Amino acid sequence: MPLGKTLKCPQLLVGRPNATGHKKQNVKRYGNLFEQVYSAENLWQAHVRARKGKGHYTEVLKINRNPEKYLGPLQRSLINGTYRTSEYSVSLRKEGRKMREIYRLPYFPDRIVHHAVMNVVEGIWMKSLIRDTYQSLPGRGVHMAAGRIKRALREDEEGTRYCLKVDVRKFYPSVDNEVMKRIVRKKIKDKRLLNLLDEIVDSTRGLPIGNYLSQIFGNLYLSEFDHWMKEEKRVRWYFRYCDDIVLFGPDKAALHQLRIDISEYMLERLRIEVKGNWQVFPVDSRGVDVVGYRFYRGHTLMRKTIAEGFKKKVRRIERDWQSMSSSQIINGLMSYTGWMKYADCTGLRRAYLTNPVRKIAEIACTKADQRNPLGSGGSRTSLSRRISWTATRSV
Numbered sequence: 001m002p003l004g005k006t007l008k009c010p011q012l013l014v015g016r017p018n019a020t021g022h023k024k025q026n027v028k029r030y031g032n033l034f035e036q037v038y039s040a041e042n043l044w045q046a047h048v049r050a051r052k053g054k055g056h057y058t059e060v061l062k063i064n065r066n067p068e069k070y071l072g073p074l075q076r077s078l079i080n081g082t083y084r085t086s087e088y089s090v091s092l093r094k095e096g097r098k099m100r101e102i103y104r105l106p107y108f109p110d111r112i113v114h115h116a117v118m119n120v121v122e123g124i125w126m127k128s129l130i131r132d133t134y135q136s137l138p139g140r141g142v143h144m145a146a147g148r149i150k151r152a153l154r155e156d157e158e159g160t161r162y163c164l165k166v167d168v169r170k171f172y173p174s175v176d177n178e179v180m181k182r183i184v185r186k187k188i189k190d191k192r193l194l195n196l197l198d199e200i201v202d203s204t205r206g207l208p209i210g211n212y213l214s215q216i217f218g219n220l221y222l223s224e225f226d227h228w229m230k231e232e233k234r235v236r237w238y239f240r241y242c243d244d245i246v247l248f249g250p251d252k253a254a255l256h257q258l259r260i261d262i263s264e265y266m267l268e269r270l271r272i273e274v275k276g277n278w279q280v281f282p283v284d285s286r287g288v289d290v291v292g293y294r295f296y297r298g299h300t301l302m303r304k305t306i307a308e309g310f311k312k313k314v315r316r317i318e319r320d321w322q323s324m325s326s327s328q329i330i331n332g333l334m335s336y337t338g339w340m341k342y343a344d345c346t347g348l349r350r351a352y353l354t355n356p357v358r359k360i361a362e363i364a365c366t367k368a369d370q371r372n373p374l375g376s377g378g379s380r381t382s383l384s385r386r387i388s389w390t391a392t393r394s395v
Contacts, residue, residue: 031190034193037078057107077109089103117200134242149288153296160249162280163283165244169272171272172209172214173205175206179269180220180221181194225262226240248283292306301343302345310348313333318357
């Protein structure tokens with residue numbers, strides 16, 4: 001098929017042993033996949049997926065104009081086994097109080113190859129993940145995790161009396177390459193595809209943050225641990241978002257013992273370490289701070305740092321809206337209104353999403369031909385100075 005065609009492409013459990021609602025892991029292994037990875041249709045579709053939000057890249061424009069010139073040689077390198085991961089460019093990025101090393105690969109050929117692999121194996125790997133694994137998975141984001149945690153606290157007060165929170169010390173850089181390759185082989189038996197995946201895994205030590213495949217690799221790495229928690233430890237209320245793990249139980253001592261078991265499992269089987277900041281605490285005394293929210297039985301609040309970021313963003317819009325682009329205003333507000341949709345923050349809305357702020361958003365959306373996510377109405381609290389709406393044409 002010619003290039004350019006799209007591809008259609010322990011006592012923590014309350015109840016019976018299967019009351020977790022969890023099915024045991026399917027051990028089927030898949031072969032005859034590599035031909036699908038390097039097919040012309042799949043390479044073109046990988047380019048289509050990889051170029052989203054990058055339409056201005058020079059490499060993207062060149063491939064758009066002449067896909068055979070670029071994807072043809074890439075296809076041959078995959079078939080011949082000569083494809084090698086390009087050199088990474090590494091930069092530092094501050095995330096909260098942490099500095100992270102971010103790894104980037106060229107768009108061509110590497111990002112296309114990664115998407116080509118995912119087009120074929122994503123469905124296979126997704127089937128191996130438990131229901132309550134989240135982050136960077138289709139349909140499984142922060143808000144689904146929030147909904148499930150709310151349900152647990154609402155439906156099972158006795159079974160969620162205490163909470164255990166743990167996370168992994170420097171998870172992505174600490175991933176052991178040999179363990180990662182062993183886990184990949186649990187579901188894949190196609191030798192040529194395994195050779196390609198081995199090459200990608202061994203292109204650097206650990207999982208490089210910023211690499212497209214690192215997200216699914218990270219979830220796979222902890223998937224066996226997830227199944228161990230559900231099937232052997234029989235933990236009913238267990239949630240994992242990347243390497244942040246939250247689980248509930250009726251007995252504090254049992255959670256302390258489980259924390260020891262978790263540390264031993266991760267060290268012995270996965271060669272990673274639990275951070276020393278683990279916590280066991282009664283839920284009703286302080287709520288559960290995870291996935292950007294603080295969960296209580298009767299209500300949910302945004303995490304304090306996110307709420308403060310929202311306030312700072314609104315104050316900036318109030319102050320500088322005339323010099324900001326429409327997209328800056330819209331994106332700045334929409335990112336936070338998405339968080340607020342799943343939290344109880346009526347007071348915060350009234351105090352900061354005032355009529356003048358809504359009007360600014362309305363004019364920005366009109367200019368950008370987008371629907372105003374804030375709607376109309378709100379508090380009549382005014383800005384420190386009266387806005388002259390005749391000047392808003394500059395937004």
